[in-house]
Amino acid sequence: MSLSSESGELLMCGQNHKGQSQEVITFQPCPLPGCSRVQQVSCGWDFSVINSDCDGQVLVCSSNAFGQLGFSPGITHSAEPFHPVTSVAAGLRHALASTASGCVYQWGTGLSSHAKRMLSPHPVPAHLSSKEPCLVPVAGSTHCVCLTVKGDVFLWGSNKHDQRVTDVHSGWTHLVVKTESGRVFTWGRANYGQLGQINQSTEKEYDISTSSGQSISRPVEVKALFGATQIACGSEHNLAVVGGRIVSWGWNEHKMCGDGSLCDIPQPQPIPCFRDITSNEDSTS
Protein backbone atom coordinates (compact mmCIF):
# COMPACT_ATOMS: atom_id res chain seq x y z
CA MET A 1 0.00 0.00 0.00
CA SER A 2 1.17 3.52 -0.69
CA LEU A 3 0.24 7.02 0.43
CA SER A 4 1.48 10.42 -0.57
CA SER A 5 1.40 13.11 2.08
CA GLU A 6 0.58 16.80 1.68
CA SER A 7 4.31 17.53 1.81
CA GLY A 8 4.96 15.18 -1.10
CA GLU A 9 6.50 12.42 0.98
CA LEU A 10 5.94 8.78 -0.04
CA LEU A 11 4.83 6.31 2.63
CA MET A 12 4.54 2.60 2.01
CA CYS A 13 3.78 -0.59 3.87
CA GLY A 14 3.08 -4.21 3.08
CA GLN A 15 4.80 -7.24 1.68
CA ASN A 16 8.19 -6.89 0.11
CA HIS A 17 8.85 -10.26 -1.53
CA LYS A 18 8.70 -8.46 -4.86
CA GLY A 19 10.37 -5.29 -3.70
CA GLN A 20 7.18 -3.29 -3.27
CA SER A 21 8.26 -1.82 0.03
CA GLN A 22 9.82 -2.54 3.37
CA GLU A 23 8.11 -5.55 4.93
CA VAL A 24 6.32 -3.70 7.70
CA ILE A 25 2.76 -3.38 8.86
CA THR A 26 2.85 0.37 9.52
CA PHE A 27 3.41 3.08 6.95
CA GLN A 28 7.07 4.00 6.61
CA PRO A 29 8.62 6.87 4.65
CA CYS A 30 10.18 5.72 1.40
CA PRO A 31 12.88 8.06 0.05
CA LEU A 32 13.03 8.44 -3.73
CA PRO A 33 16.18 9.05 -5.76
CA GLY A 34 16.58 12.62 -7.00
CA CYS A 35 13.05 13.99 -6.71
CA SER A 36 11.84 15.24 -3.37
CA ARG A 37 8.08 15.41 -3.80
CA VAL A 38 5.46 12.87 -4.85
CA GLN A 39 2.39 14.17 -6.66
CA GLN A 40 0.51 10.91 -6.92
CA VAL A 41 0.99 7.20 -6.35
CA SER A 42 -1.05 4.27 -7.59
CA CYS A 43 -0.71 0.60 -6.66
CA GLY A 44 -1.30 -2.44 -8.82
CA TRP A 45 -1.36 -6.02 -7.51
CA ASP A 46 2.40 -6.19 -6.90
CA PHE A 47 3.88 -2.98 -8.28
CA SER A 48 3.63 0.77 -7.76
CA VAL A 49 3.61 3.74 -10.12
CA ILE A 50 4.77 7.08 -8.74
CA ASN A 51 4.20 10.45 -10.40
CA SER A 52 6.79 12.87 -9.09
CA ASP A 53 7.06 16.62 -9.51
CA CYS A 54 10.39 16.43 -11.36
CA ASP A 55 9.31 17.43 -14.89
CA GLY A 56 6.54 14.82 -14.86
CA GLN A 57 8.98 12.03 -14.10
CA VAL A 58 7.42 8.63 -13.47
CA LEU A 59 8.99 6.05 -11.19
CA VAL A 60 7.97 2.41 -11.05
CA CYS A 61 8.98 -0.41 -8.75
CA SER A 62 8.46 -4.10 -7.97
CA SER A 63 7.23 -6.96 -10.16
CA ASN A 64 7.79 -6.80 -13.91
CA ALA A 65 6.51 -10.31 -14.70
CA PHE A 66 3.78 -8.89 -16.96
CA GLY A 67 5.64 -5.84 -18.28
CA GLN A 68 3.77 -3.65 -15.82
CA LEU A 69 6.87 -1.55 -15.13
CA GLY A 70 6.98 -0.42 -18.73
CA PHE A 71 10.45 -1.38 -19.80
CA SER A 72 12.32 -4.39 -21.12
CA PRO A 73 15.60 -5.63 -19.64
CA GLY A 74 18.47 -3.44 -20.84
CA ILE A 75 16.31 -0.37 -21.43
CA THR A 76 16.43 2.12 -18.57
CA HIS A 77 14.72 5.09 -20.18
CA SER A 78 13.01 6.14 -23.35
CA ALA A 79 14.87 8.23 -25.91
CA GLU A 80 11.67 9.91 -27.14
CA PRO A 81 10.67 13.24 -25.64
CA PHE A 82 7.31 13.12 -23.82
CA HIS A 83 5.18 15.83 -22.33
CA PRO A 84 5.11 15.92 -18.52
CA VAL A 85 2.93 13.26 -16.92
CA THR A 86 -0.11 14.67 -15.13
CA SER A 87 -1.68 11.52 -13.73
CA VAL A 88 -0.87 7.84 -13.30
CA ALA A 89 -3.03 4.82 -12.55
CA ALA A 90 -2.18 1.20 -11.87
CA GLY A 91 -4.32 -1.79 -12.68
CA LEU A 92 -3.78 -5.40 -11.65
CA ARG A 93 -0.94 -5.91 -14.13
CA HIS A 94 -0.95 -2.79 -16.27
CA ALA A 95 -0.51 0.94 -15.82
CA LEU A 96 -1.51 4.17 -17.51
CA ALA A 97 -0.21 7.69 -17.61
CA SER A 98 -1.81 10.83 -18.98
CA THR A 99 0.27 13.76 -20.18
CA ALA A 100 -0.20 17.52 -20.19
CA SER A 101 -0.93 17.34 -23.92
CA GLY A 102 -3.92 15.08 -23.28
CA CYS A 103 -2.33 11.84 -24.44
CA VAL A 104 -2.75 8.54 -22.63
CA TYR A 105 -0.01 5.91 -22.52
CA GLN A 106 -0.48 2.34 -21.37
CA TRP A 107 1.90 -0.50 -20.63
CA GLY A 108 1.76 -3.98 -19.12
CA THR A 109 0.43 -7.13 -20.73
CA GLY A 110 -2.07 -7.82 -17.98
CA LEU A 111 -4.47 -10.58 -18.99
CA SER A 112 -3.39 -10.68 -22.64
CA SER A 113 -4.53 -14.30 -23.02
CA HIS A 114 -7.99 -13.22 -21.90
CA ALA A 115 -7.92 -10.45 -24.47
CA LYS A 116 -6.84 -12.89 -27.20
CA ARG A 117 -9.75 -15.17 -26.34
CA MET A 118 -12.32 -12.36 -26.26
CA LEU A 119 -11.12 -10.59 -29.39
CA SER A 120 -10.31 -13.64 -31.51
CA PRO A 121 -9.90 -13.69 -34.49
CA HIS A 122 -9.12 -9.98 -34.30
CA PRO A 123 -5.63 -9.12 -33.00
CA VAL A 124 -5.14 -7.61 -29.57
CA PRO A 125 -4.54 -3.84 -29.93
CA ALA A 126 -0.94 -2.81 -29.38
CA HIS A 127 -1.69 -0.72 -26.30
CA LEU A 128 -3.26 -3.74 -24.53
CA SER A 129 -0.22 -5.97 -24.99
CA SER A 130 2.83 -3.72 -24.83
CA LYS A 131 5.60 -4.05 -22.26
CA GLU A 132 6.66 -0.46 -22.91
CA PRO A 133 4.58 2.73 -22.85
CA CYS A 134 2.29 2.71 -25.85
CA LEU A 135 0.03 5.53 -27.02
CA VAL A 136 -3.66 4.70 -26.46
CA PRO A 137 -5.95 5.75 -29.32
CA VAL A 138 -8.64 7.72 -27.46
CA ALA A 139 -11.58 8.49 -29.72
CA GLY A 140 -12.71 12.05 -29.23
CA SER A 141 -13.15 14.48 -26.38
CA THR A 142 -16.68 13.35 -25.59
CA HIS A 143 -15.67 9.76 -25.04
CA CYS A 144 -14.51 8.27 -21.80
CA VAL A 145 -12.23 5.29 -22.18
CA CYS A 146 -11.86 3.33 -19.00
CA LEU A 147 -9.80 0.33 -18.10
CA THR A 148 -10.73 -1.81 -15.14
CA VAL A 149 -8.11 -3.32 -12.89
CA LYS A 150 -8.38 -6.61 -14.80
CA GLY A 151 -7.95 -4.88 -18.12
CA ASP A 152 -11.50 -4.89 -19.43
CA VAL A 153 -12.12 -1.87 -21.65
CA PHE A 154 -15.27 0.17 -21.22
CA LEU A 155 -16.03 2.92 -23.67
CA TRP A 156 -18.65 5.48 -22.73
CA GLY A 157 -19.53 7.69 -25.62
CA SER A 158 -22.56 9.63 -26.85
CA ASN A 159 -22.71 12.64 -24.60
CA LYS A 160 -26.17 13.69 -25.80
CA HIS A 161 -27.32 14.62 -22.29
CA ASP A 162 -24.26 16.86 -21.82
CA GLN A 163 -23.13 14.92 -18.77
CA ARG A 164 -19.46 15.85 -18.42
CA VAL A 165 -17.63 13.28 -16.30
CA THR A 166 -15.49 14.68 -13.50
CA ASP A 167 -14.53 11.55 -11.55
CA VAL A 168 -13.86 7.98 -12.62
CA HIS A 169 -13.33 5.18 -10.15
CA SER A 170 -12.72 1.54 -10.96
CA GLY A 171 -13.05 -1.70 -9.08
CA TRP A 172 -11.68 -4.90 -10.56
CA THR A 173 -14.69 -5.41 -12.85
CA HIS A 174 -16.97 -2.41 -12.37
CA LEU A 175 -16.86 1.34 -12.71
CA VAL A 176 -18.32 4.31 -10.85
CA VAL A 177 -18.33 7.75 -12.41
CA LYS A 178 -19.59 11.13 -11.28
CA THR A 179 -20.69 13.96 -13.53
CA GLU A 180 -20.19 17.68 -12.97
CA SER A 181 -23.84 17.97 -11.93
CA GLY A 182 -23.26 15.43 -9.16
CA ARG A 183 -25.03 12.47 -10.73
CA VAL A 184 -23.36 9.09 -10.17
CA PHE A 185 -23.49 6.23 -12.65
CA THR A 186 -22.27 2.65 -12.33
CA TRP A 187 -21.80 -0.24 -14.72
CA GLY A 188 -19.94 -3.54 -15.08
CA ARG A 189 -20.17 -6.68 -13.00
CA ALA A 190 -23.11 -6.67 -10.59
CA ASN A 191 -23.42 -10.04 -8.87
CA TYR A 192 -22.06 -8.86 -5.52
CA GLY A 193 -24.20 -5.72 -5.47
CA GLN A 194 -21.18 -3.63 -6.38
CA LEU A 195 -23.22 -1.42 -8.73
CA GLY A 196 -25.57 -0.32 -5.97
CA GLN A 197 -28.54 -0.34 -8.32
CA ILE A 198 -32.16 -0.99 -7.41
CA ASN A 199 -33.83 -4.05 -8.97
CA GLN A 200 -30.62 -6.05 -8.87
CA SER A 201 -31.33 -9.59 -7.79
CA THR A 202 -29.20 -11.16 -5.08
CA GLU A 203 -28.46 -14.15 -7.28
CA LYS A 204 -24.73 -14.72 -7.20
CA GLU A 205 -24.51 -16.72 -10.37
CA TYR A 206 -22.45 -14.90 -12.93
CA ASP A 207 -22.46 -16.09 -16.50
CA ILE A 208 -18.75 -15.86 -17.15
CA SER A 209 -18.80 -17.39 -20.61
CA THR A 210 -20.98 -14.66 -22.08
CA SER A 211 -20.26 -11.88 -19.56
CA SER A 212 -24.01 -11.45 -19.28
CA GLY A 213 -26.42 -12.27 -16.49
CA GLN A 214 -25.38 -10.24 -13.48
CA SER A 215 -23.60 -7.45 -15.32
CA ILE A 216 -24.73 -4.12 -16.71
CA SER A 217 -23.04 -2.94 -19.88
CA ARG A 218 -24.32 0.66 -19.92
CA PRO A 219 -24.05 3.30 -17.21
CA VAL A 220 -27.10 3.47 -14.97
CA GLU A 221 -27.65 6.26 -12.47
CA VAL A 222 -27.64 5.48 -8.75
CA LYS A 223 -29.83 8.23 -7.33
CA ALA A 224 -28.86 7.41 -3.75
CA LEU A 225 -25.32 8.58 -4.57
CA PHE A 226 -26.31 11.96 -6.02
CA GLY A 227 -23.93 14.65 -4.85
CA ALA A 228 -21.34 12.24 -3.43
CA THR A 229 -18.25 14.21 -2.44
CA GLN A 230 -15.88 11.24 -2.29
CA ILE A 231 -16.01 7.83 -3.93
CA ALA A 232 -13.61 4.92 -3.49
CA CYS A 233 -13.73 1.48 -5.07
CA GLY A 234 -12.28 -1.69 -3.65
CA SER A 235 -12.06 -4.81 -5.78
CA GLU A 236 -15.77 -5.61 -5.56
CA HIS A 237 -17.11 -3.10 -3.02
CA ASN A 238 -17.32 0.67 -2.66
CA LEU A 239 -17.37 3.53 -0.19
CA ALA A 240 -18.72 7.03 -0.70
CA VAL A 241 -19.44 10.16 1.28
CA VAL A 242 -22.95 11.45 0.64
CA GLY A 243 -24.50 14.31 2.59
CA GLY A 244 -21.85 14.08 5.28
CA ARG A 245 -22.33 10.35 5.85
CA ILE A 246 -20.16 7.43 4.76
CA VAL A 247 -22.06 4.80 2.81
CA SER A 248 -20.93 1.40 1.55
CA TRP A 249 -22.17 -1.25 -0.85
CA GLY A 250 -21.02 -4.39 -2.68
CA TRP A 251 -19.13 -7.53 -1.69
CA ASN A 252 -18.99 -7.97 2.08
CA GLU A 253 -17.59 -11.46 2.75
CA HIS A 254 -14.67 -9.97 4.66
CA LYS A 255 -16.77 -7.27 6.37
CA MET A 256 -15.19 -4.59 4.19
CA CYS A 257 -18.50 -2.73 3.93
CA GLY A 258 -18.21 -2.02 7.62
CA ASP A 259 -21.77 -2.79 8.71
CA GLY A 260 -20.66 -5.63 10.95
CA SER A 261 -22.27 -8.32 8.83
CA LEU A 262 -20.97 -10.70 6.17
CA CYS A 263 -23.89 -10.12 3.82
CA ASP A 264 -23.33 -8.35 0.51
CA ILE A 265 -24.95 -4.90 0.44
CA PRO A 266 -26.87 -4.37 -2.83
CA GLN A 267 -27.54 -0.65 -2.41
CA PRO A 268 -25.59 2.16 -0.72
CA GLN A 269 -26.23 2.21 3.04
CA PRO A 270 -24.76 4.43 5.75
CA ILE A 271 -22.14 2.68 7.88
CA PRO A 272 -23.77 2.59 11.33
CA CYS A 273 -20.79 3.45 13.51
CA PHE A 274 -19.90 6.63 11.58
CA ARG A 275 -22.17 9.60 12.12
CA ASP A 276 -21.87 12.81 10.16
CA ILE A 277 -18.26 12.13 9.13
CA THR A 278 -17.45 14.76 6.53
CA SER A 279 -14.94 14.28 3.73
CA ASN A 280 -11.39 15.63 4.12
CA GLU A 281 -10.78 17.52 0.89
CA ASP A 282 -7.05 17.74 1.62
CA SER A 283 -6.39 14.04 1.99
CA THR A 284 -4.63 12.20 -0.75
CA SER A 285 -4.14 8.52 -1.27
Added chain:
Amino acid sequence: MTVFHDEVEIEDFEYDDETETYYFPCPCGDRFAITKEDLENGEEVATCPSCSLIVKVIYDKEQFMCGEVIEAPKTSENKLELAQNLL
Protein backbone atom coordinates in the same frame (compact mmCIF):
# COMPACT_ATOMS: atom_id res chain seq x y z
CA MET B 1 -24.06 -26.41 -8.45
CA THR B 2 -20.59 -24.87 -8.44
CA VAL B 3 -20.57 -21.11 -8.85
CA PHE B 4 -17.26 -19.84 -10.21
CA HIS B 5 -16.17 -16.28 -9.49
CA ASP B 6 -14.38 -16.25 -12.84
CA GLU B 7 -12.62 -18.36 -15.46
CA VAL B 8 -8.87 -17.76 -15.80
CA GLU B 9 -6.44 -19.11 -18.39
CA ILE B 10 -3.46 -20.99 -16.99
CA GLU B 11 -1.14 -18.57 -18.84
CA ASP B 12 -2.45 -15.78 -16.59
CA PHE B 13 -1.40 -17.61 -13.43
CA GLU B 14 2.04 -17.07 -11.87
CA TYR B 15 4.00 -20.27 -11.19
CA ASP B 16 6.04 -20.80 -8.03
CA ASP B 17 8.89 -23.29 -8.51
CA GLU B 18 9.29 -24.00 -4.80
CA THR B 19 5.69 -24.93 -4.09
CA GLU B 20 4.94 -26.16 -7.63
CA THR B 21 1.75 -24.14 -7.44
CA TYR B 22 0.05 -21.73 -9.83
CA TYR B 23 -1.30 -18.50 -8.31
CA PHE B 24 -3.74 -15.79 -9.43
CA PRO B 25 -4.87 -12.70 -7.48
CA CYS B 26 -8.14 -12.95 -5.56
CA PRO B 27 -10.31 -9.84 -5.02
CA CYS B 28 -9.95 -10.36 -1.25
CA GLY B 29 -6.20 -9.72 -1.43
CA ASP B 30 -5.01 -13.33 -1.15
CA ARG B 31 -4.44 -15.60 -4.16
CA PHE B 32 -6.28 -18.42 -5.88
CA ALA B 33 -4.01 -21.49 -5.96
CA ILE B 34 -3.87 -24.81 -7.76
CA THR B 35 -0.93 -27.19 -7.68
CA LYS B 36 0.80 -28.70 -10.71
CA GLU B 37 -0.20 -32.09 -9.36
CA ASP B 38 -3.87 -31.08 -9.28
CA LEU B 39 -3.66 -29.96 -12.89
CA GLU B 40 -1.97 -33.21 -13.91
CA ASN B 41 -4.90 -35.02 -12.28
CA GLY B 42 -7.36 -33.06 -14.35
CA GLU B 43 -8.53 -30.71 -11.59
CA GLU B 44 -9.78 -27.33 -12.79
CA VAL B 45 -10.77 -25.49 -9.62
CA ALA B 46 -8.40 -23.00 -8.01
CA THR B 47 -9.37 -22.02 -4.47
CA CYS B 48 -8.57 -19.08 -2.24
CA PRO B 49 -7.44 -19.92 1.31
CA SER B 50 -9.01 -16.73 2.67
CA CYS B 51 -12.50 -16.72 1.21
CA SER B 52 -15.25 -18.68 -0.50
CA LEU B 53 -14.43 -17.55 -4.05
CA ILE B 54 -13.20 -20.13 -6.56
CA VAL B 55 -12.12 -19.82 -10.18
CA LYS B 56 -12.19 -22.28 -13.04
CA VAL B 57 -8.80 -22.85 -14.63
CA ILE B 58 -8.76 -22.94 -18.41
CA TYR B 59 -5.96 -25.18 -19.70
CA ASP B 60 -5.19 -28.01 -22.06
CA LYS B 61 -5.61 -31.07 -19.85
CA GLU B 62 -3.85 -33.35 -22.29
CA GLN B 63 -0.81 -31.12 -22.23
CA PHE B 64 -0.58 -31.33 -18.45
CA MET B 65 -1.28 -35.01 -18.13
CA CYS B 66 1.64 -35.91 -20.36
CA GLY B 67 4.02 -34.09 -18.05
CA GLU B 68 4.55 -30.85 -19.98
CA VAL B 69 4.93 -27.69 -17.91
CA ILE B 70 2.94 -24.73 -19.15
CA GLU B 71 5.03 -21.59 -19.37
CA ALA B 72 3.74 -18.94 -16.99
CA PRO B 73 5.51 -15.96 -15.44
CA LYS B 74 7.54 -17.20 -12.50
CA THR B 75 7.47 -15.49 -9.14
CA SER B 76 11.11 -16.49 -8.62
CA GLU B 77 12.08 -13.95 -11.30
CA ASN B 78 10.88 -11.05 -9.20
CA LYS B 79 13.39 -8.37 -8.45
CA LEU B 80 13.41 -4.79 -7.31
CA GLU B 81 13.01 -2.62 -10.38
CA LEU B 82 13.40 1.09 -9.92
CA ALA B 83 13.51 3.07 -13.13
CA GLN B 84 13.83 6.75 -13.77
CA ASN B 85 12.92 8.84 -16.76
CA LEU B 86 10.23 6.40 -17.85
CA LEU B 87 8.32 9.18 -19.53
